[in-house]
Amino acid sequence: MFSDQERKAFELGRRMAQAEFSPQDNPFTVVNPRLAMQWQHGYAAANALIGLTSALARPMAQGA
Helix, strand or coil, X not given: CHHHHHHHHHHHHHHXXXXXXXXXXXXXXCCCHHHHHHHHHHHXXXXXXXXXXXXXXXXXXXXX
């Protein structure tokens, strides 16, 4: 049961990152440290993908 809650916290972190929330908006911070950590992992994963996507979308610099 707890792993299901952790998965949901991770997914919520991903969705909130995609919606441009900040890390301070973690709803689990004062509720449950374990869920807060899963939320942070999801948030970080989404931000990494967003960063990679935007980096790959930029044209390559000439002569680098």
